[in-house]
Amino acid sequence: MAWLVLVVSGLLEAVWATALDRTEGFSRLVPSLxxxxxxxxxxxxxxxxxxxIPLGTAxxxxxxxxxxxTVSYAMVTGAESASVLKMLLLAGIVGCVVGLKLVH
Incomplete structure (x- = not known):
């Protein structure tokens, strides 16, 4: 259960990071909420x-x-440019995350 909660928490991290960008310095109510x-x-x-789950791994x-x-969403929406290199680097992060789960 802890791993499922951690994954959902990671998803929420992307939500708040994206919403923070849209708050325009907390001047917009809905993105701020x-x-x-x-x-x-x-x-x-x-x-x-x-x-x-140990602190470092979690x-x-x-x-x-x-x-x-967050980066994937920004690339899909056009807020950030996409490139093969970026996608490979993101795949590397995913591989590291999976690796941490496997060795836990």
Whole structure:
């Protein structure tokens, strides 16, 4: 269960990071509310997962999932350019996250 919660928390990290960009300095209400809710959910999930998963592993997996999803979303929406090299580097992060799960 801790691993599932950690994955969902990583997803919420990508949500709050994307929402933060859209708040325009917290001047827009809806993105600011999405940011706050996703941030609290993400942190709470990370804290819950760390009851069973060691700190270093949990944090690395959480950040990796959030980073890959945030960059992928930005590339899909055109907010950030896509390239083969970026996709290979993101695949490397995914591979490292999977590796951390396998050795846990």
């Amino acid at each position: 999405v940011f706050g809710v996703a941030l609290v959910g993400s942190m709470a999930g990370l804290a819950y997962a760390m009851r069973e 944090y690395a997996v959480w950040v990796g999932i959030g980073a890959v999803l």
